[in-house]
Amino acid sequence: MPLLVTGSIGLDTLETPAGKREQVIGGSAIYFSYAASFFTPVRLVGVVGEDHPKHLFKVFEGQEVDTGGIEIRKGSKTFRWHGSYVKDMNEAVTVEVDLNVLAERAPKIPQNFLDSKYVFLANTHPVLQQEMLASLKAPKLVVADTMNLWIQTQREELVKLLGKIHGLVLNDGEARLLTEERNLITAARQVLKMGPKFVVIKKGEHGCLLVSDRGAFVLPAYPTEQVVDPTGAGDSFAGGMMGYLATQGGITSAATLKRALAYGTVVASFTISDFSLDGIQRANRDQIDDRWHDLKTAMSF
């Protein structure tokens, strides 16, 4: 079943201990779409400026990603982010950010995308997230991401959104900020009270935590020595997770969610193995399944 994603598309300048890349393609929707497309067809909604790189539409070659929802806005400039992981591979320092077209109105979801049953609302203003959700006909499984900025400045709108979605994905710092709880399980349970049926807390190199009314599940990151560029790890994780869930007919049992989290974890391990999209572009479904089974074996005792 097609999976709709709305999120950012941008040009990244990346610095890590392994080197530097300038003006490479990035953004949450790009990483998410690539990751999800190993599992299910993806419908991508986003907006770029006139200055978008010509090879943007070639990024997904060989993958089933419908880029018909990417708006190229006249007179606007593409979102740009310059981040550095030189000091800490687990947390990016933003050197420079130019929101550009992201600070304008949201892109419109194309008519032929409105019947999407599986939806991921990547991080953006919670009012825009609600508007996009409201335009869909009958979504079956809606999961959203958010960030510190909205928790701090748009809490009321964010809480409204939480009442309308099935799952929330956020990182550990954001979960603590949203709930003012230090313990992540306690924090996740607080989020459940706001509406979602499940919460996934991403902990970077320390893996992730899933909490639903059926308990807590902790999954470490895929153990790898190949960490070149963590950019997009969280979005690839969410893409792998949602891509798998979209193949499961909307079932979100504990067992299905665990398998989905493991797929997200494995797909992210390919993303971080090289700069920008180079790592995930070298992966294929067989390799993903191999690592998934490795992880399953490694985790059982």
Place this chain on the structure above:
Amino acid sequence: MPLLVTGSIGLDTLETPAGKREQVIGGSAIYFSYAASFFTPVRLVGVVGEDHPKHLFKVFEGQEVDTGGIEIRKGSKTFRWHGSYVKDMNEAVTVEVDLNVLAERAPKIPQNFLDSKYVFLANTHPVLQQEMLASLKAPKLVVADTMNLWIQTQREELVKLLGKIHGLVLNDGEARLLTEERNLITAARQVLKMGPKFVVIKKGEHGCLLVSDRGAFVLPAYPTEQVVDPTGAGDSFAGGMMGYLATQGGITSAATLKRALAYGTVVASFTISDFSLDGIQRANRDQIDDRWHDLKTAMSF
């Protein structure tokens, strides 16, 4: 089979967001012994001063811990540590430390302990660790812990020790300091080259990592909302792990080590549920096995 442990015994003053306790019994050998005694008889070697609290020998009531190796040294004072977790539950800030008797000569291992086959050398000066090891007749499985201080000031002696032991337990910061490698798997592989057959890296609330020549295994911490006092978590983890290994006839296969790590993880979850030894003292083997099976189920997907 009896398990020998040599390590510190002290009086702790503990501050956490949950409150404060003054001059309570602590020390690596105390937590380790209690944790291991759920699995196997323990022989405890350590030294205290004349000022040791009278109830020290009652701490292990109901557990099979032979305290015949605790030396009460005339004219000396017991080790004291004052730590605070008020700012960060994952890392203690040392407010005050008085090494006292720990700065003197090591305790002597009693004659009737010298045939011990299973040995844990808790953190102390690597020369003392080597001396104690040399006095044992025919140890079958020797695991050691260490700390930043020795890595920085006694690297040569520490490396000598590493050539003589089967396993090393250390925390993430120590592993990075010892090897100058940021990636923990790479760091662990570097340690393997120095001698040990396996390395366990403790990551506090993020669980632990096992690396041997048969691969890497990552286990998250037991997911719990009850975190009152992290003191002794690492020592309880090592105790649970070694206690289980001592029942397995010296087998250190990947499967056995994984089960051992899971036991360590579970025992530590009881320790941190209350101040000092209160949490672990309320645990019993049935509860430990229950949580172990819970963890096993939670981790499988």
